[in-house]
Amino acid sequence: MCWHVDRTSQNEPTHHLRREARNIIIRTRSSDARTGFRNRRGPWPSCNMSRRKRKLSVPIRGAQSAEWLSSLGPGLVTGAADDDPSGIATYSQTGAKFGFDLLWTVVLTLPLMIAIQVVSARVGAITRKGLAANLVVAYPRPVIAMAVLLLLLANIFNIAADLNAMGVCVRLVVGGPAVVYVVVLGIASLLVQLFAQYRQTVRVLNWLTLSLFAYAAALFTIHVPWARVASSVVVPHLHGSKDYFTMIVAIFGTTISPYMFFWQAAHEVEKSKDEGKYSRVKKLAQARKTYERINLDTWVGMALSNLIAFCIMVTTAVVLHDHGRTEIQTTQQAAEALKPIAGNLAFILFSLGIIGTGLLALPVLAGSAAFGISDTFGWRSGLDRMPLEAGAFYSVIGVAMLLGIALCIYGLDPIKGLFLSAVINGIVAVPIMALLMATAQRPDVMGKFPVRGLLRWVGWMATGAMSIVVVAMFAMMI
Numbered sequence: 433m434c435w436h437v438d439r440t441s442q443n444e445p446t447h448h449l450r451r452e453a454r455n456i457i458i459r460t461r462s463s464d465a466r467t468g469f470r471n472r473r474g475p476w477p478s479c480n481m482s483r484r485k486r487k488l489s490v491p492i493r494g495a496q497s498a499e500w501l502s503s504l505g506p507g508l509v510t511g512a513a514d515d516d517p518s519g520i521a522t523y524s525q526t527g528a529k530f531g532f533d534l535l536w537t538v539v540l541t542l543p544l545m546i547a548i549q550v551v552s553a554r555v556g557a558i559t560r561k562g563l564a565a566n567l568v569v570a571y572p573r574p575v576i577a578m579a580v581l582l583l584l585l586a587n588i589f590n591i592a593a594d595l596n597a598m599g600v601c602v603r604l605v606v607g608g609p610a611v612v613y614v615v616v617l618g619i620a621s622l623l624v625q626l627f628a629q630y631r632q633t634v635r636v637l638n639w640l641t642l643s644l645f646a647y648a649a650a651l652f653t654i655h656v657p658w659a660r661v662a663s664s665v666v667v668p669h670l671h672g673s674k675d676y677f678t679m680i681v682a683i684f685g686t687t688i689s690p691y692m693f694f695w696q697a698a699h700e701v702e703k704s705k706d707e708g709k710y711s712r713v714k715k716l717a718q719a720r721k722t723y724e725r726i727n728l729d730t731w732v733g734m735a736l737s738n739l740i741a742f743c744i745m746v747t748t749a750v751v752l753h754d755h756g757r758t759e760i761q762t763t764q765q766a767a768e769a770l771k772p773i774a775g776n777l778a779f780i781l782f783s784l785g786i787i788g789t790g791l792l793a794l795p796v797l798a799g800s801a802a803f804g805i806s807d808t809f810g811w812r813s814g815l816d817r818m819p820l821e822a823g824a825f826y827s828v829i830g831v832a833m834l835l836g837i838a839l840c841i842y843g844l845d846p847i848k849g850l851f852l853s854a855v856i857n858g859i860v861a862v863p864i865m866a867l868l869m870a871t872a873q874r875p876d877v878m879g880k881f882p883v884r885g886l887l888r889w890v891g892w893m894a895t896g897a898m899s900i901v902v903v904a905m906f907a908m909m910i
Contacts, residue, residue, distance in 0.1 A: 505634060505638065505699065505703060506695075506696050506699035506700050506703060506729060506733075507549065507553065507696060507726065507729035507730035507731075507732065507733035507734070508638065508641055508729060508732055508733040509637045509638065509641065509699065509733070509792070510549060510692050510695055510696040510699070510730075510733055511549075511730075511732075511733025511734045511736050511737035512640070512641040512644055512733065512736060512789070512792055513692070513695070513789075513792050513796035514545075514686070514687060514689065514692060514734075514737045515644055515740045515744075516590070516594050516789050516790060516792070516793030517593065517594045517597035517598060517786050517789060517790045517793070518593050518594055518597075518686070518850050518853070519686045519687075519741070520597075520647075520744060520766075520785070520786060520789065521593075521597070521766070521846075521850065522682050522683060522686045523683075523686075523741045523745050524744060524745075524748045524752075524760050524766035525679070525682075525761070526679050526683060526745050526748075527745040527746065527747065527748030527749040527753060528749070528752040528753050528758050528759070528760040528766065529675070529679065529758045529759070529760070530671075530676065530679065530749075530753070531749040531754065532660055532661055532663075532746070533664060533668075533669040533671065533676075534679060534683065534745070535661065535664045535665045535742065535745060536664065536666075536667075537680060537683045537684075538665075538738045538741050538742045538745070539738075541683065541684060541738065542734060542735065543890060544688065544890065544893060544894035545687050545734050545737075545894070546730055546731060547887055547890035547891045547893070547894050548688065548693065548868070548891055548894045548895075549692060549693070549696055549730050549733075549734060550730045550887060551869065551872045551883055551887065551891050552692075552693040552694075552696045552697045552868060553696050553697060553700050553729075553730060554722075554723065554726060554872065554878075554881075554883065555868070555871065555872055555877075555878070556697030556698060556699070556700035556701045557700040557701075557704065557713065557722050557726060558713045558878055558879065558881050559879075560701055560705075560713075561807070562694070562698045562701055562807040562813075563693055563694050563697040563698070563803075563804070563868065564576055564580055564694065564803070564804045564805075564806075564807035564808040565807035565808075566871055566877055567867055567868075567871060568807070568808055569876075570870075570871050570876075570877060571867060571871075573808065576808050576867075577808050577809070579804075579860055579863065579864055580694075580801070580804035580805050580808050581805070582856055582859060582860045583690055583691060583694070583800070583801055583804055583856075583860055583864075584801040584804070584805060584828065584832060586690075586691075586853045586857045586860065587691055587797040587798065587800065587832060587853075588832050588835045588836055588839070589836075589839070589844075589849045589852045589853040589856070590691075590793075590797055590850075590853045591794060591797050591798065591832060591833065591835075591836030592835075592836040592839035592840050592846075593846045593849040593850045593853065594790045594794060594797070594836075595614045595617060595618050595790070595794070595836055595840050596610075596614065596840050596844070596846045596849075597786055597790065597846065598614070598617055598786060598790040598791075599611065599612075599613040599614035599617065599840065601783040601784075601787050602617075602783075602787060604779075604783055605780065605783050605784070611840065611841060614840045615837060615841070617787075617790070617791070618794070618833055618836065618837040618840075621791060621794040621795060621833065622798075622829070622830065622833040622834070624636065624795070625795050625798065625799065625815075625826075625829050626819050626826055626829070626830070627818075629816070631706065633795065633815055637792055637795065640788055640791055641736070641792065642788075643784065643787075643788020643789055643792065644736065644785065646782070646784050646785035647740050647743045647744050647747065647781070648739070648740065648743050649781050650777075650778045651743045651746060653777050653781070654747065654750050654751060654778065656746060656750055661746060674908060677908070678908055680901075681901050681904050681905045681908070684897065684898065684901040685854050685857060685858060685861075685901065687737070687738070687741070688861065688894065689857055689861070690857055690860045690861045690864050690865075691797055691800040691801065691857075692796075692800070693864060693868060694800040694801075694803055694804045695796050695799060695800035695803070696730075697803075698799070698803035698807075698813075700726070702814060702815055702816060706816060713881065716880070719881045747778070747782075748760070748766055797832070798828075798829045798832040798833050799815070799829060802825050803825075806822075806824060806828065809824075812824070812825065813825035854905075855905075855909075858901075858902040858906070859902075861902065862899050862902050865891075865898060869883075869888070869891050869892055869895055872888075873888065
């Protein structure tokens, strides 16, 4: 409706007309304030209501997109960090040695890793405490202390192997001594962890997840027989060899790792503190909103992780296995083998992916151990604090990074380092998963929101699957 002032009566006093016009303007502004509409051209509202609605819809859609993107963080970074150079080595070996025959494992492990990571995230988000801080409430502190110290040891070997792969890949791309690049990359990562603010650290980690798409890009530089790929995903091709089952154990150990549990739970706590939320969740509406965000974040992160694993396995299967190159031990060997067959573009993309994912994984490996140890012993911790405010926490990060660099300088065999890391992770993973699942069901820890239903069953299935994998790993070592 358009407002109109009747000026037909010329005998009315001028001041009366001005008063009527002022009253109309006041009523119009009051109506606009109630409806949330503001006319940019003046006090008189527009008669074109469809145009008005069209203008209002733009910021609403933008706000929804921003809210969706802001929900991604802990799960996305955790999933991307799972594809570190050590994981890339495992997937490259799988594709080179067995071709497409183990692609089905990527589908099988996805729901298991989603379930255990969602449980970890819920424990951190509901209690506003890290995973170890909740475990020591329910179980003896010495048991948890032993577990997190073994986690630190495994992560140090993993950091060394990742740094070694990153240094060699930089050398392959630009030349020069790999050990220099190891030191430079390691120290740069350590400085970022020590002195960058929490939001800056998270922003850097989120952007580094884009480096994973280098492997998807490398996949599209080659010709892929997609019919064979689809068949291998749907119908498992089983072998009876020891190497085949050893590789299955390696894939499970790579996709479900203990440091991921500690990191995602701690990252949820850090995110809550950054948003000014310090007390535990008590209201049902708040819990539902938190669970929706965690589910979306974790599904996206874990699906991205397994998608990239799929791309790496397919790329190495087509380029290496189908051309007779079946013995690949390290990521740098895989990158070097790609060059003469797939060309420089695939080689460069593969190498840059290793460097980018390594930079993403280093803070997660060092930080997860630091959070676990600090929460176990009650030390002050948090990426939102400066080193002087949380000296013990940052000391653990520094020790992990410096020992990783030292092992590379000393000349640790990366294959041996990965083997030791896998063995230690196998020792730690199953008891931590069992304690995590038991803790997540306790009302004295989770309050009104213990883990129930399908999530509980799939979480225990993941624990059982890892138990079988670990038993198989030790059986093959005998």
